[in-house]
Amino acid sequence: MFGIQFASADLANVRFAVSPLIELWQSVRALQSPAAKSLHAPWLADARDRVGDLDVAQLCALQPIRGRSPDFIHPPPTEPLAKFEGELARMLATPPARIRLEVASAYRGKPVPPSLRAFVEQPDAAVVRLADLLRAYWQRALAPNWDRIRTVLDGDVLYRARQTAVGGMQTLFGDIDQKVRYEEPRLVLDKSWGGLLKLNGRGLLFVPSVFVWPALVVVDEGPWQPTLIYPARGSGVLWEPRWATPEALGALIGKRRASILASLDAPHSTTGLARRLDVTPGNISQHLGVLQNAGLVRSHRVGRSVLYSRSTMGEVLAHDESRANGHIGEPPPGP
DSSP, X not given: OEEEEOOHHHHTXXXXXXXXXXXXXXXXXXXXXXXXXXXXXXXXXXXXXXXXXXXXXXXXXXXXXXXXXXXXXXXXXXXXXXXXXXXXXXXXXXOHHHHXXXXXXXXXXXXXXXXXXHHHHSHHHHHHHXXXXXXXXXXXXXXXXXXXXXXXXXXXXXXXXXXXXXXXXXXXXXXXXXXXXXXXXXXXXXXXXXXXXXXTTOOEEEEEESSSTTOOEEEOSSSSOOEEEEEOTTGGGTTOOOOOOOHHHHHHHOHHHHHHHHHTTSOEEHXXXXXXXXXXXXXXXXXXXXXXXXXXXXXXXXXXXXXXXXXXXXXXXXXXXXXXXXXXXOOOSOO
């Protein structure tokens, strides 16, 4: 068991952020994880083809499926919606001595793999080459799907904000993951290794990830705010094909609007809905306007994005149709 101990000042310094760089590294972990096939089989097959000529072995050595990874490769974000290039700039600013120390510490008691020796011998040059490798990996493996992934991450953050407003921190902590529980004043994580992280007023940063499941990742060293990377809600339906149109609801409000309402099982952006339903964002925007005017959909701004979710009336319609058809509005099992 691993514990994260809160003081009263820490509870006021709990925040959430979306990190493209952290998601990249968790996707590298997913490439190595047998469990990832149950959630990400379509992405895994495509990504392996796209990155086959890159030095993925070095990425896997830096982010192994088990054991520690050096923290400098994914500095926790300082803003709610981090930018990929901005995160790379923070990684590149890591002092060479710290890079050398973290790589050596990650392989404490074992020889550093040949693919990582440059980080010990010439860390300043090695990290520049790593940034170029990460850019190539990002463009091939994640950029084509980022809008879809980002919609799930933003939706999770919005859900957590609502939880906090309704039930406070204890409700929030109790629903992060089945391997997490709150025993005041500690957050207890079901981990294979033990320890206690005292926040001492620094607070805790929560970063949702679609690729981290079934693990939980703690960033507890370095100059950054302590961070918990946890599975985002909706990860299990990320690659699902578009939903079928509920017949009765379609007859009432139109097939396209019924499909949109059924797809809002979690908050989505206009772009995310367009990708999911394979139509243009302009078309989605027009239908969302009608649904919102009818009181079936509501909007929420998260940073620069606007996310849409079903209103109470929209939930009633979707759930009634779900009961009639046996599946519409009920997402498949998973995180």
